[in-house]
Amino acid sequence: MASPKPCQKKRKFRESWLEEPMFKWLIYEDSKMFCGVFRPVKRKNAFVSGCNNFQRSSLIRHEEKSCHKGAVTTTRSATLLVKCIQKQMKLHKMDSYLKFIVKLFLALSKFSKLINLQQLNGADLKGVYKHHEQFEEMLLSLSQTVDKTVHQHISEATFISVTTDESVDVAVFKKQMILITVIVEGCVKIYFGKNVDVIDGKADTIASAILNYLQEKRIPPSKVAGLGSDGAAVMTGRINGVGTTNCGSFNRSSLM
Incomplete structure (x- = not known):
C-alpha cells in the first residue's frame, strides 16, 4: 500500500515584510506581491504580473537582481530630477517677484503682501519663501553673482x-x-x-x-x-x- 503524500504547508503573505527597509518597493494587492519599481516600466517579471510565491527568499532574490537594482537607480534619478525641476520653478517665481520689487524701487518688506496677493489671485505658491528676510538673502546672492559676471567681463x-x-x-x-x-x-x-x-x-x-x-x-x-x-x-x-x-x-x- 502506497504511503500517503505529505501535506504541503500553505504559505501566506506576511505583513511584516512591508515594514522591512529592504523591501520598500514591495506592494501587496489582490493576494499577490508586486514590485513598485518594476510595475510602472512594465518589465516581464513575476513581480510585475503578480507573485504568489510567499517566501522571504523570493523577495531577496528579486531584490538582488541587477535589473531591479538598475530600475531602483533610474527611479531615484527621476525623482531627484523632478525635485530639482520643482525647486527651480519655485526659485523662478521668487526671482520674478524679486525683479518686480527691485525695478519699482519698492521696499523688500512688501514681498509678503505681494505673495499674499498672488495667492488670493490663485497662484500656487506652496513651498515658496514668504518672509522678506529670505528675499534679502536671495537678492544678496543674485547681486554677488551679477557682480562676479561683470568683473569677469571687465577682466577679459x-x-x-x-x-x-x-x-x-x-x-x-x-x-x-x-x-x-x-x-x-x-x-x-x-x-x-x-x-x-x-x-x-x-x-x-x-x-x-x-x-x-x-x-x-x-x-x-x-x-x-x-x-x-x-x-x-x-x-x-x-x-x-x-x-x-x-x-x-x-x-x-x-x-x-
Whole structure:
C-alpha cells in the first residue's frame, strides 16, 4: 500500500515584510506581491504580473537582481530630477517677484503682501519663501553673482570706458556715479559700477573716486580708453579737467 503524500504547508503573505527597509518597493494587492519599481516600466517579471510565491527568499532574490537594482537607480534619478525641476520653478517665481520689487524701487518688506496677493489671485505658491528676510538673502546672492559676471567681463576686456556723473542720495549727500562700458562678444555692455561718496565736485575729488574704484576692483587704469561725462568743464577742462588729471594713469594713446 502506497504511503500517503505529505501535506504541503500553505504559505501566506506576511505583513511584516512591508515594514522591512529592504523591501520598500514591495506592494501587496489582490493576494499577490508586486514590485513598485518594476510595475510602472512594465518589465516581464513575476513581480510585475503578480507573485504568489510567499517566501522571504523570493523577495531577496528579486531584490538582488541587477535589473531591479538598475530600475531602483533610474527611479531615484527621476525623482531627484523632478525635485530639482520643482525647486527651480519655485526659485523662478521668487526671482520674478524679486525683479518686480527691485525695478519699482519698492521696499523688500512688501514681498509678503505681494505673495499674499498672488495667492488670493490663485497662484500656487506652496513651498515658496514668504518672509522678506529670505528675499534679502536671495537678492544678496543674485547681486554677488551679477557682480562676479561683470568683473569677469571687465577682466577679459582689452579696453574699457568709464562714464561718470554727479548724483545725490535721498539725504542729498554728494555722490559720484561710475558706469563701465565693455565689449563682450561684439556687443556693447554698460554696467553700473558704484555710487561713490564724494566730499565735493572738484576734478581732483572725482578723479580720486574713479581711481579708487578701479583699484578696489583690481582694474588696471591703463585699460581705460574712454571717459564719458555730461560735458561739464570740471570733466572736460583742458588744464584741470578730470580727463587731464587722470591722463597719467589712463591709456593716453587711445583715450577718447
